[in-house]
Amino acid sequence: MNMISKNAILAIILLVSTHLxxxxxxxxxxxxxxxxxSVNKGMDKILVPEGYYSNYAFKDKWQMTPTVGVFTQYHIDGSIIGVEGGFSYWQQASQLVYNDNKELNYKVTPRYNYIGVSALLKIYPWRKGFNISIGGRAGANLNGKGISYESNQEDSKFANYHFATVAETExxxxxxxxxxxxxxVGGGFGYEIDHHWAVDLRYFYGLNSTIKTEHNDYNWTEHATHSQNIELSVSYLFNL
Structure with a gap:
């Protein structure tokens, strides 16, 4: 191989390695x-329809939930716009607390696991680092029977009411x-550090009802329940 050919090959290698x-x-x-x-408001209207009886109080409590995911991000250095899409696992959970003037109390805690896809548009006002994301996600419910129930209804002072057991109610x-x-749908704010680490704070609001009420004999009625999730996450990004 002559010197010109060697130099040409070397130039091509250097050019490719420079641009890749x-x-x-x-x-x-x-x-x-x-x-x-996470919280899932509206379940009180399922269990006790408006006007059914009085002298009681409900309270919705937020619950801790995890999330993990794998995603691909596309953002050209110096560009204002980027996109992100991937697969995620997340939870929706809430706790509904009931108390009445007879000292009956119970807690209903739905905790559902989801796996699905997400897609977000990302806007970089300063072309790097800080970004604003907006988009949504959709997932399949992995445990549709994920409700737990606690109550003092088996106490002797409620014997005259002939309540079912806690286990049977659950x-x-x-x-x-x-x-x-x-x-x-949702969105939030994020910050990317040195092209590899990222921190995101995001909020998601459920468009469809989280719980479906099946036909029953317990005066439970169909009512829309929309989930809300606030998530703080840390990501590590690999160059492709």
Whole structure:
């Protein structure tokens, strides 16, 4: 091989090695791990329809929920716009607390697991680092019977009411109150550090009802329940 050919091959190798990293940094593969809080308001209207009786109070309590995901991000250095899409696991959970003037109390805690896809548009006002995301996600419910129930209804002071046992009440709730798929819109704020680390704070609001009320003999009625999730996550991004 003559000297001209060797020099040409060397020039091509140098040219390719110079341009590939710049191209690859536009695409990144990310792994996300996060935690947050969730609530699912509206379940009180399922269990006690308006006007059914009085002298009681309900309270919705937020619950801690995890999330993990794998995603691909595309953002050209210096561009205002980027996109992100991937697969995620997340939870929706809430706790409904009931108390009345007879000192009866109970807690109903739906906790559903989801796996699905997400897609977000990302806006970088300063072309790097800080970003604003907006989009949504959709997921399949992995445990539609994921409701737990606690109560003092078996105490002797309620014997005249002939309440069912706590275990039987929980069984009926699992049977008649069914968790549904999740379709949510959301967005939030994030910050990327050195093209590899990212921190995101996001909020998602469920568009469809989280719980479907099946036909029953317990005066439980169909009512829309929309989930809310606030999630703080940390991601590591690999260049592709």
């Amino acid at each position: 990293p710049a191209q690859n940094t536009s695409f990144r593969l990310g792994i996300r791990l996060g935690y947050g809080v 069984r009926l709730m699992k049977e008649k109150l069914t968790g549904q798929p999740d379709i949510a």
